[in-house]
Amino acid sequence: MIQQLEPILTVSPPPHVHCGRSIKGYMSETLMALLPAVVMAIYIFGIDALRVMALACTVAVITETICSKLMKREQAIDDFSALLTGLLFAFLLPASSPWWLVTIGAASAIFLGKMIFGGLGANPLSSPLVGWAICRISWGGFMDTNATMLTSSLAAPLQQLKYFGLQSIQSIQSSSLILGEQLGGLGEVQIAALLAGGVFLLIRRHIRWEIPTGFIAGILVTAWIYQLIDPTTYASPLFHLLAGGTLFGAFFLATDPASSPIGCIPSVLFGLTAGAMVIIIRVYGIYPDGVPFAILLTNLFTPLFDRIRPKPFGGPHKLMQKGMEDAT
């Protein structure tokens, strides 16, 4: 029956209809969600913030191009995933970062965070965080927002809490924290703008409620427990929610599709674990902000969380018998 007959028809597997979503659409809408924070970052940190973001994005895209070429892959930079990784990475940097730090970080976010595992969708860890972790561990001094931006009049709430105790942050208003008037990663502290972006992603259903809710709940509950233990040493849950990159982590980093679990219950547990870990690192760790490391650590548990599965339709069934499977 296979004979050429005009007109030649398309033969394609089902389904023949689609919801209309694409990787490119997902990436561009996430970029759109980050746009308010980009504007706020430039407004607060000036042209330096723009410099860092532009450089990180450029380096990320170029690195992906080179990697794809080396791996003899079809170029896929037009899906904007490298751009997104670059921007997310830039959001974690202080606006004062030197150019070489941005370049090394963005390149390793793409190379070590993503391409080495096989590219988009195969990364076990959130790729911007891999770049961040490399920079943070290798050049801690340059990554310390407080030390590198001494000229700034903005408060650095998490550093003050860490090094000077609860007293030092009493004067910091929640409202100024929400508006992004704090030192930290240039984009991650734009709380109000990121919240708007996160809500946009939730409405567009690009991210689901489970991970952000679990993450925020994990932070609030853990911080609340510490406050119950000793209200004179530990900061309030609200402070932890608004200071540093908590909301950025909740809406943009923890929800990275490849490195987060996919079921409902696993996602909630993933969020809770990451949230609790943030407070534990903030309280006991040597780093003032625990968000990136908490998410990186929890990413490692994703395969375990994914094992929590409902019973499949009709019950588990295997064609291969146990003995045969061992033999193969």
Added chain:
Amino acid sequence: MTTFSFSLHIGETGPLVKGSEPDRLRIPIPCHTPILAEGDQVLAGTKIAIANHDGSGDMHAPLAGTIKDILPESMLIKVSGKDRAKAKKPPAEDGETIREWLRDLGVSVKNITRSTTLIINAVPPEPGISIYEPLLRDYRKTLELGLETVQRIVESSKIFLAAAKGNRANAFANCTVLHVTPIYPNGLDEIVVKTVTGQEMLPGTLPDDTTILSVKDLYFIGRVMETGRPITETILTIDNQNHLIRVGTPVGFLVAESGTMVQPGDRIVMDGLMRGLTAINLEQGVDKDTTSLQLIREDKGLKPTDNFCLGCGECERHCPARIMPGMISRCAEFKQFERAENFHIHSCIECGICGYWCKAQRPLLQYIRLAKYELALLRETKTPSQPLVEFIETGQNGEKE
């Protein structure tokens, strides 16, 4: 693309239209063995092929003519003349005798077995397929005769009619009507069985003492009983109209009848848009179980890609079988078919919803079907007569995958 609705609600449909006679028939015989040779003359109703599988119906010529070509998967008949084979008289005996008689006349009797519960599925299998509506409305007598005949074999004490809420469904005698939410995939047999009996069965299996038949099955069994002639027709929804079409009618003929021009690159989908297969060319004939014919223009419709799985989990969240199509597709993509079993591939009811939601536009259903097929092949080659011996041999050769 985004205007597609999962609703199974069927509005008003017209009467069943009888399709016109094509000048040639290409009868699909993928699971049949032809019993006639090229050049043989056939009458309308002559048996031309025997089913290879137990319970499948034999194939008969829908119209009189000459067999022009026999290929492994189809048989070409050039139509000429009006002669019909003699009608057969239904046997008076119940049970296996009448079951075999029906099978001989082309009825698939796989699900017609003795059981206490009989489910009649009147829920549209997929959105936009309204073949059951005109049957339930205009052909009550035939359906009742069909049900009566089925009952001579099944002898069930409980009969359920599953219908989508909002669609027409009048009960038969001694029959309970059960309404299901009119959302795809609630019309698929697996889900209907679950709704009626509360039991989730592995796709392809039925609970003990329960069997399921569609309204279309009843109609054709009724027809066979009325006329004594074999099934040589099917009912297709084409453009919201239901047509009684002879098996083997080329799809190109049907599309031309509906007044549409096929452009190069278009696809002709047989069955619904979620699960249906595309015709290879305009000469392909419709089969007995085809339920619909739809034309999709080249620029419309999903073009599957080989993008990587993002891991976003959309497929998993929409999956009615609660499995992870994304992970299974990854296994299939890298030929790790046995690993797909760890992700419960056999629970897949092949509804195609995962592919509908996939952001990466991966052909998820195709990956799953491929893995299932490969697993079946693997099982065949690996079913050892003595498992222990093979295990030892493989261990000695050190062949590990």
